[in-house]
Amino acid sequence: MTAIAEPPLPAAKLGPTPSDPLRASILEAASKPREQSTTIPAAAYTDPGFHEFENQEIFRKEWISLCHVSQIPNPGDFVRVDLCGEPMLVVRSKDMSIKVLSRTCRHRGMDLMPSGFGHPDEGNKRVILCPYHLWSYDLDGKLVGAPEMHKADGFDRSEVCLHRFRSESGKVSSS
Incomplete structure (x- = not known):
């Protein structure tokens, strides 16, 4: 799947706040002319707060490439993905469409394909089974x-589907 190139975040989004010297130093490094360019501080790659900022302001708002269509050529082919803490499953349906589904079971919230249970990152399934x-x-x-x-009064299985993430023509969005 191909991600869409979106415009970069405006400088105001990355603007420093009095309590955020890391953002201020990143903005300073990124604002220099090319001939004076430097690397951004190493903390930008390791700081949990900045990671959360990127998740909220970039990755949860923009189109993200989760896999290539060649990884899921046949019905039932899937790729397990975790994006911003969200467990997802990119799957080729029987009608050959591509679906991006939550891997969280609607019953008790279990990850449908947790890595600790020996589930591969890619493979083929006919059905998605909660362990x-x-x-x-x-x-x-x-x-x-x-x-x-079937013993539960008023239970309607048509109302209990996996969450489907928005996707279109080879693009997938986390919203």
């Missing part, structure tokens, strides 16, 4: 199996 209570979802994110839920 906790065995709820199952099809490749479009629709709930197709929920053991014992």
Whole structure:
């Protein structure tokens, strides 16, 4: 999938605040003419606060490339992705469309494909199965199996689908 090139954030977004010397030094380094350019402070790559700022102001707002379509050529092919703390699954559906689904089970919030359970980062599945209570979802994110839920009054499985992230013509957005 291809990400869209968006304009950079305006300088005002990165403007320093009295309590944020890291942002001030990044802005200073980025504002210099090319012949005076320097690297940005190393803390920009290691500071948890700046990482969260980037997640909120850049990665959660802009188009992000999650995988290439060649990684998911066949129905059921998937790629596990974690973006800004959000567990996602990029999957090729039976109709050959590409879906970007949340990997969070709608029953108890379990990651449907946690790495600690031996799930590969890429592969092929016919159904997405929760390892906790065995709820199952099809490749479009629709709930197709929920053991014992037929006994629950008013339970409507059509209302319990995986969250689908916006995507279009090879682009995927985290919103």
